[in-house]
Amino acid sequence: MNGSQLPPLLPPSASTVSGELDLLFAYITAISVFFAVGIAVALAVLAVLYRRKPGDGPPPQIHGSTALELVWTVIPLLIVMSFFVWGTDLFFRMRTPPIEPLEIFVVGKQWMWKIQHQEGPREINELHIPVGQPIKLTMTSEDVIHSFSVPAFRVKQDVLPGRYTTMWFEATKTGTFHLFCTEYCGTEHAGMGGSIIVMEPNEYQVWLGGGGAGESLTDAGERLFGQLGCATCHGDQAGARGPSLTGVYNSEVSLAGGGSVTADESYLRESILEPATNIVAGYDAIMPTYRGQISEEGVLQLVAYIRSLGDPAAAGATGAAAAGEAGQ
Amino acid sequence: MSQRHGPVTAAVITGSMPEMDNDHGPLQHHFDDMAQQNESAALGMWLFLLTEVMFFGGVLTAYAVCRYLFHDAFAEGASHLDVQMGTINTIILIFSSLTMALAVRAAQMSKTKLLVGLLIATMVFGGAFLVIKGIEYEHKWVEHHVPGKYFQYDGPMANQVHLFFSFYFTMTGIHALHMILGIGWMIWLTIRSWRGDFSAAYFSPIEMTGLYWHFVDIVWIFLFPLLYLFGAGAGAGH
């Protein structure tokens, strides 16, 4: 099926899902071509066979055929259901990250992508990643809706203000690939792109060492945590005015209003920016909002620091999978 | 109704200029008889109310989603509404529905003076509702609870409380606009009633206006508990 497409008309296929997605695309294309060509040919043949000729009387008036209607209702239905089943199966696999992905944080703003690696390096409009390693992006926007799209990997995810969305991919080829913003975001929307640079793991390690500012994301978060005086209330001592943050990441937190919530990235972010929305049981709503005082990147650093308190190895794996499953 | 059929058909054939449409009898040129015209008007009105349901449905859905997401903040915002005034307004509106229903009845029985009186009563009740609503708006303005630049709220979750008041003003504002349009239309109907346009033979405009007016009341019957009473119960816990 794929052979009927001209090779230069296909985008590079460079991720673990791109091959199967192309196959699904080819499957739908094969059936579509069959029907489109079939209908065009039928149209042409009917038009020639039954063209009006001099001396023709009125044609027979045919009312229809329920059997035929049934056939051309059921067959298309079965075909589209096969699209649905395959497409949904692949979609769920495309959304569920494998365990222990390499986590990278992305902030979109008009009109650039700001990227922070765990180890510290930050980049703008470029993302360096190692080949053969699942990458999970946790993304948010400072202003309007953007969308992080890498055609070569066949992945795309909207990046929303006010919440985190995640996506994952695993590159299978080294090279430089297009990164686009695909959700219209204003004047320089077309310029809000860049490159994904896929490197061999050892080159990536070299790049990490040489390219960054040195301070890891967790360290930056810890510094910010200290600057803002968070420890005054969120210390580990008994009787503190705020809940302890050790081991809080990905744990079940009971809420003051009843019910509970998993303290994932989104909850931590909300608790920093809108502390009063979901208060932990047993505490008063005394924490001021930090909205406007911390940038989205700062929030990500704080979240990374809070994640590092406690036991991220055990909690991170299952939590990430669960978050991906639920579709965030 | 069928006895009107003959002369009317003749009118259809002779009356051909579009300008003449304005001065016809109650039967319009393109209908065969009054039954057809009345049924069309009724069906049209019900369909229009259906679009109104969808219209309010959109904003009510948005409200429901946000209220679910920010339950506490919305309860907090609702506790700032004046339940007393809301209750008085609800009663006033129910009475206006009653006078409207009686007006339809009066038209049906060809009691012109009663019809005019009841229409005026309905408008007075409607006007009273709007005045009270205006007083409530004024209070919110003084308290800086009108969304936008001058909004002030010192407690926690100011943004979500702001959102609540956004919904409050949007929904009650659209509702008030519907009432103003209804009253405007009723002024015209009162004039026509005074002229004696309506009788047992022809009262479908009064009937249709009644449907519209009851609908606007029902919208309020939804808005009142959703906006006002929500705060009274939940706000007590604070």
Place this chain on the structure above:
Amino acid sequence: MSEQAAPRRRNRGRYEGDVPREHYLNVAYGLKSWLLTVDHKRIAILYLLSITGFFAIGGLFAAIIRMELMTPTGDLMSSEVYNRVFTLHGVVMVFFFLIPSIPAVFGNFFLPMMIGAKDLAFPRINLASWYIYTIGGIFTLAAIIAGGVDTGWTFYTPYSSTYSNSAVALTAIGVFINGFSSIFTGLNFIVSIHKMRAPGLTWMRLPLFVWAHYAASIIMILGTPVVAIAIFLIAVERLLGVGIFDPALGGDPILYQHLFWFYSHPAVYIMILPSMGVMSEVIACFSRKRIFGYAFIAASSLAIAVVGFLVWGHHMFVSGQSAYVSMVFSVLSMLVAVPSAVKVFNWLATLWRGSISFETPMLYAFGFLGLFTVGGLTGLYLGTLATDVHLHDSYFIVAHFHYIMVGGAVMGYLAAVHFWWPKMTGRMYSEFWGRLSAGLLFIGFNLTFFPQFLLGYMGMPRRYHFYPDEWQVLNVLSTAGASILGIAYLIPIIYLVYSLRYGPIAGPNPWHATGLEWTTASPPPQHNFETTPTVTEEPYDYSKAIENVAITPGAGPESPPSPAAPRS
């Protein structure tokens, strides 16, 4: 029988009679007689003129877009200007051309005639709907003059509500106002179809054009208010600073997308269903055959209208909505494909054993069948979850919806123009130029939009002012196609206007079609029929039509047409 042969020749043999002495166009003259008319036919003409004007404006914007995209660097204009151009192209084409196009012009003109009524149920509301449309249009034109709007026709929040520095509120108010004209039109149609049918015209005797408009009207009255409130809220957010869709003020931008697509996806069916109705009329007429599977085509229209309301979430597969919600929307989107397929197969079956001729309306119908099929099939890639992730917001989408909206809705609109022009004006246009422009349109359209499928699969995002160099070849092809397309749009304007004065007189029924609208004079008298017609048969009975209608030019109206009372 053999003397009656070759009905395709007859319309080029001149109709010897004259236009009727008095008809809807000459009962009154002067601007006032038009601006205050309550005659559905005159209102349809008012719509025809204003819609053509908006189509020209939207087309001009399209031409500018294609010129800019000829080169990858974005050198013709600034990004500010480009963003305004594509936004206005979308706003004008969707809200001011496509949605009103067939319903407001041909629905208005022919729906009352097809049901044997003197007018729609509410003539004054009908006129009001045109004024509302015009006022909405004036707001939008004012927005263009005030510097344009740059949000995309979808007005996604929070960009539209907070960040955009353009005339968003003015445009939003224009679209909001315009929505009520759709509501009034739909309401009028439904009431008329229920209450105004001629004696004997049962539901299963209604032309499929009427069925299609019934289905479209359901969407108009149920969907339009929802988008109206969504767009109204954007205007309120911008003007008053409430924050329902702005996360910075506590709101939710995704909520807007739900409200918007709840209408705007069904709105696609407002565009395509009336066009499908035209297809049923045209294909039956020019193959001189009863429509195959009448009940199934009628039922599929209603199925599309109903299921169409349940698929809006497929615009939001990558928006961050729950994967399980996406799954439900995906399966429902697949279901809506089936009734469309049923229609296409039934039209093909209608051709089978027919007596097909190839006048201009039929050529447009053939074009519709081909292009709509491609448009519908490519929709399946987008309903399929995994492939949509890759194709979402790419040129694949752009190509897909142009195949539906231009290949489907505009082709249907032009088929309708050419099919009913003789009835509306009493004159025939040039068949040669008609066929030529239909052919050009088909070629130009495919050349414009097929390359965009390829661009989309390679990953070119939509709404891009400039793009990587490797995509230039396909973009140049697309622009070349667009220039052909532009010419194909211009030619009909010339020969149709020319025909008004110099065209041969058409006579009451130049195509020898069935249907009540063909039993009256061309142009029709002010109240459509001299006497109220009575219907005794099912529609599309072409066996009778060809026997009873005399073929000799000029003799047409004298022989008694079967379905309705004879006219003099």
